Amino acid sequence: MQGLLLLVFAKYQHLPFIQILSTKSTPTGLFGYWGNKGGVNICLKLYGYYVSIINCHLPPHMANNDQRLEHFDWILEMQNFKGLDIPNILDHDLIVWFGDMNFRIEDFGLHFVRESIKSQCYGDLWEKDQLSVAKKCDPLLREFQEGPLLFPPTYKFDKNSNNYDTSEKKRKPAWTDRILWRLKRQPHTGSCTPKPPAPHFSLSLRSYVSHMMYTISDHKPVTGTFDLELKPLVSVPLITLMPEGQWTMENDMLISYSSTPDFPSSPWDWIGLYKVGLRHINDYVSYVWVKDNQVSFNNRLNQVYINVSNIPETEDQFLLCYYSNNLHSVVGISNPFKIQPPALEEDPLGEAQPQI
Incomplete structure (x- = not known):
């Protein structure tokens, strides 16, 4: 792996x-000069709440557990936002952290581990899982939650198969690929002081599974599905x-928009016309x-207005997006609509003819 x-x-x-507030990378490979190890982070605001999402690749091998924990702390420490109006990452409402963390199963021999997997007695292995052990000792790491490991260890497999490592090294299986999350700690108040009502923001895990059908790698991918319930701090x-009016392929199209009093407009703001199902901000079919x-x-x-020459001649569903240059985000979106084709008129013989 050469990057994240x-x-x-x-x-x-x-x-x-x-609103995407910041993106950051923290290389830790080759003494911090190479990005094959490290972490990448996206910090965003979601309905007014601060959310950080981190993908990481930590050092491998059984003996490097202390180094893994050091890199975990270093990646977290480097998520600073100096010069930006963003709180410390530990004050964010939610941190989701996942990736190839490379934690291994200590002490147990290869035969015991494989037999436990074969009989699906995964719980017999949890007590020696390095991440589970570290969480008992590290107060900060303990604040990160994880779902139960009810799936087979996801490393190391022979490529293009579901067989654990049959090479000369015969690496011991391990849960290297993990998904963690941390909700913001609520401020502690004394028993005599009424606690202010906190905004509703909760995360619950629906599923945490591996996918054995993928064989392209020596790892098996892991997915987590969550339900996020929140009371929006921003609803407008x-x-x-x-x-x-009704948009057609015959006339210039008029767009109306209004802004909130605190919106930081820019001459470089633009409105894009998109087909419903857009995957990227650059997927517009026209813009103004x-x-x-x-x-x-x-x-x-x-x-x-959008000039009629820039209007696509297709009857797909469309929507409009307003992109803010200052905020680097889409800040407004219309309801989906259709662009009507040119009207047809009857000729003297009763056949419909296109209007010009």
Whole structure:
């Protein structure tokens, strides 16, 4: 592995309430110069809550457990946001941390480990799992939760098979691939002091499983499915966006939008026209700079237009997204709509003809 990749996907209706605040990488390979080991982080605001997502690759081998724990602490320590209006990562409402953490199963011999896996007695191995042991001793690590390991160890397999390592090294199986999470600690108050009601923000694990059908790697991938329940701290988007009237392929299209009083607008803001199902901000089929094509504006409402020559001749469903240059995020999105094809008119012989 020569690097780390972290991708975040969201349903389009959530986009106006997701703001990416910072991205950061912390290489730890080759004394901090090589990114084959380390961590990558995305810090974002989700409906007003601070969320950090970290993907990591920690040092391998049984004997390097102390080094793994040092790198874990170092990656966490390096997630500082100096010069940005972002709290310390330990004050974030949620941290989700996952990756190839490389923790191994100590003491037990290869035969015992494999027989326990064969009989699905995974609980017999938990007490010697290095991460589980470390959590009992490390107060900070103990704050990270994990689901029960009810699936076979995910390393090391012969490639293109479900057989554990049959090479000369015969590495002992281990749960190297893990998903952890940490919710923000609530401030402690004395028994005589009424505790202020905390915003509702809870995370519950629905499933934590490995997927044995994938054989391209010597690891098996692990997925976690969660339910996140929250009371939004922000419920009104910075931009309210709507197409005006019925859009057709014959005329320029008018877009109206309004902004909240605290929205930091920029001449480099733009509105994109997208097919429903967009996967990236650059997937637009057309766009317009909000200042270049402005028709009218006042304190409450702005209007811009998209030239008819930039309107696609297709009857797919579309939506509009307002991209903020200052916030580097989509801050407004319209409801889906259709662009109507050119109207047909009857000719004297009763046959429909396209209007020009």
